[in-house]
Amino acid sequence: MIERAFRGTIGYWLWLCFLSALALAGFISYLRQLDMGLGITGMGRDVSWGIYIANFTFFVGIAASSVVVILPYYLHDYKKFGNLTILGEFLAVTSVIVAILFILVDLGMPSRVLNVLIYPSPSSLLFWDMVVLTGYLILNIIIGWWSFDARVKEIEPPVWIKPLVYISIPWAISIHTVTAFIYSGLSAKPFWQTALLAPRFLASAFASGPSVLIILCFILRRWLGFNMEKDGIKKIIVIVTYALAIHIFFMLAEIYTLLYSDLPSHRSHLEFLFSGVPGNRFLIPWTWGSTVGSIIAFILFLMSCQKRDNLIIFASLITVFSIWLEKGFCLVIGGFIPTPFEEYPKYVPTIFEVLITLGIYATGGIILTILYKTVVSFRQSK
């Protein structure tokens, strides 16, 4: 079945070459990081987690959000999500792999990563994160592959798939909850210490993940002539709109609590993000961009009932970008500034850090391209 991925047009191969070149550049940069240490990144003693962990958080969200198509399709028998579900499952597989890669490149001693298994530590949320992410990856590979296989052969999927699907639904929620708990359980970081973090993560994931799916659907249609169920896409847009509304509401609730309660240790992070301190205002454009972006995207999605495709693609792009900024960049880095010593350090990713990040994106791109190519060429041969 996978052999279909190795027969394609010149454009397809050029695309894969481009991704491979990017992945190679990332890999070479990573070799340099292995040799020199994490000192070649922009991270330092004060901002000790940067865009690697930010991206990890974001991609766990994308992985979890596949539940948005899986749940209606399997639990409510919503057949219009048929093709979308396969795409959603493969997107989840790819995103989990990408998230795990981001954790790996962030480790100072990647050769010792198996210590997490050799000395299991149930008191650590990172240990649980490893457990739920690995489990979710395996679940999605099995479910995605076997249900796709059944479709190809035009037979009913095996009976044992159903219970796995039922397990995978709460499991999807758990991966993003555990990711939020990594942050919200730390007494040292007042900005992260909010019970709303896990719900917020889920709401923003259910907006950004399906937005990625919408973009991918339009790409598949534009370049490969792969037509998705129209009603399915419409439904996804409704889901994204609601998720964005809840995300914005949660964000405002958080801002109110931080501002009105007026606790200096909590408020200082928010103030730094939105207005900076003298001499250090580097996060302001990103914070505002992300906040305003999600509001604009919400309005655009509300207007998208006019069925203008370009508008929908634009709104989806803004959603993905603004949530990437909010959940990744602003939340992770904003949590470290000010430091416990009330200092305001700067964090700027270095070229190596950016290349490694792009390399991981490209690796995810290769996996996703091959998986989607298999799906598309099967559908077209029918």
Added chain:
Amino acid sequence: MNRRDFLKITGILAIGAVSHQTAMILSSSEVKADQNKKKRWAMAISFSACVKREGCRDCIDACHIIHNVPEFTDNKDKIRWIWSSPYESVFGEQANTFTKVMLKNLSVLCMCNHCENPPCVKVCPTKATWKNKDGIIMIDYHRCIGCRYCMAACPYGARSFNWKDPKPFIKEINRDFPARTKGVVEKCNFCEERISQGLLPACVEACPEKALTFGDLNDPGSDISRLLKTRFSIQRKPHLGTDPKVFYLF
């Protein structure tokens, strides 16, 4: 299963659970009694003695030399086991407008607090950092995977990461103490290697003003216990419930 059997089984289970809990409570009180005999190392730093010599860094140098702590020039790579920071940034949440002015020039000596409830220990995914039976928070440099979760979890900024290979930045390597590699976390160990030989921590010994007092909190007759009973002391961020072992005396 009939009703009788069911009741029998639940009854046995209930008794089992209760006796198990009682055993737990009894054993925990035994542990408490044991703890009284255990050492609880702590440090008291006297502000008034420490300020006597302006710009003195004898304790910092002594510590960093014997522990092979590298001297990085770039601020973001800095590794510190013991260091000094302005009063206002160390005790920001406890300071008021008057103390901020009064203690404007006070440099506060900081190090790992060796918390009774260490937030760093519970987040470690490999048990590479743990609390010794005498209360010292230890790190296994050979097990640490360098995820830096402990750094994010420490409310005192006491942990440092080796962003680069430290060896070229160590002036003279002390062969009696392990030098670290790039990619692992390190911090003050209360001179565990010296205490086990009956010596005082290097910083305590190095201080020309005897501003640092080190000893066992569980020994009511120790210098530190007597000092803390008679003089007013504060801790860093006590509201976090970590119970720091570094006290500051006025």
